[in-house]
Amino acid sequence: MEQTLSSYRIFYAVANTGNISKAAKELYISQPAISKSIQKLEENIGVRLFERSSRGVTLTPEGQLLYTHVKSAFETLTLGEDKLRRSIALGMGNLTIGVSATLCKYILLPYLRNFIKKFPHINISIACHSTNQTLKLLEEGKLDIGLIGQPETLKNIDFYPVQEIEDIFVATKDYLHNLKIRGVEKHQLLKHSTLLLLDRENMTRQYIDEYLQNSRIIAQDVIEVSNMDLLIEMSKISLGTGCVIRNFVQNELKTGVLLEIPLEIPIDKRFVGFAYNKDVKISSSLRHFIDFYESCSTVSKPL
Known part of the structure; x- marks a missing residue:
């Protein structure tokens, strides 16, 4: 688009009023400036936009086509300004x-x-x-x-x-009972459990991996999942020992659905x-x- 917004604003005002003098008063600019702007717009586009007469100006068919699009553009701008004002007023x-x-x-x-x-x-x-x-x-x-x-x-x-928050390991009573039947002692639970952990891209998993390494606990079997809710649900069906956040399993711990596994070295809170x-x-x-x-x-x- 080669024309400036001000040129189209002048064109729009003249088309609406049908009179250069009225458009000049509306826009607070001189009549010669209006006429010059319209002339330049017509020269740049290559068509005549207005028919002049003693009674004022009227749009040519080409001018009417352009006016339809210019009118839509200015109405859209006005709508945008109104929405912006309401947005500011409402704190949107x-x-x-x-x-x-x-x-x-x-x-x-x-x-x-x-x-x-x-x-x-x-x-x-x-x-x-x-x-x-x-x-x-x-x-x-x-x-x-x-x-x-x-x-x-x-x-x-x-x-x-x-x-x-505090990370803890939990399991069901049935899962712990089955480990006991296999001869697994309490202090060996994590080493012999199927550990349910978040995937390695997760910061919590990286934090727990560091804890396991520092505690010299080597997991024999690990199931990785993408979110904590799934870990909790998998722990509740006795699929393994889940590493979860205490804050998010308060109800399960209170009702005995899940049991917390005591750790020789507690996991630091974060x-x-x-x-x-x-x-x-x-x-x-x-x-x-x-x-x-x-x-x-x-x-x-x-x-």
């Missing part, structure tokens, strides 16, 4: 959150439930990824914020802890929290969300 915006399916279910959704009540006009998108994938997307600026397990190094990431890229400009929607979770959290931010 967009927020994209990266999170694993498990953390979304157990931690993020309770936050969102209250956040949405306070900011109902912010559109929220959730991208389900592992902590490692979420960190990568945050660094690339493809997510606004992520709910992740605390990484060892933060680099350009601001991390705010919202919940302390934090889950919200993280965002400090090098990316913070939108108003993200600022609202940051202020919200910081005001709700009861966990102190580490130095």
Whole structure:
């Protein structure tokens, strides 16, 4: 498109009013400037757009065709401006959150439930990824914020802890009974169990692998799955000993559906929290969300 928006605005005003003088008053510019702009537009396009008479101007067939599209374009612009004004007035915006399916279910959704009540006009998108994938997307600026397990190094990431979690090993009473029948002693349970673990791309799995290595526990048999909920369900049907997060199996432990396996060396607790890229400009929607979770959290931010 060779013409400027101002040229089409003048053309649109003249077509609407049918009079150069009225268009000049509407646009607060001189009549000669209007006439010159229309003449230049006609020369550049190569067709006559208006028929002139003592009563004013009327569109030629070619001018009418152009007017149809210009009218649609300006109506779309006006609609966009109106929507933008309403968006600003209502505090509308967009927020994209990266999170694993498990953390979304157990931690993020309770936050969102209250956040949405306070900011109902912010559109929220959730991208389900592992902590490692979420960190990568945050660094690339493809997510606004992520709910992740605390990484060892933060680099350009601001991390705010919202919940302390504890990894434990669990199994059913029947599974432990079968191990006992095979002559497996309590202190050998992990070595002789089928371990149900998250896949190796998951930060939790990397954390547990380090624990097993430091504890000199070599797993004989491992089943890998992609999410914590599946681990819990597989543990409940006696498929093996699952490594799960205590916070997410409270009911199963309370009712005896799953039993915690005592460890000679306990697994250190860790934090889950919200993280965002400090090098990316913070939108108003993200600022609202940051202020919200910081005001709700009861966990102190580490130095």
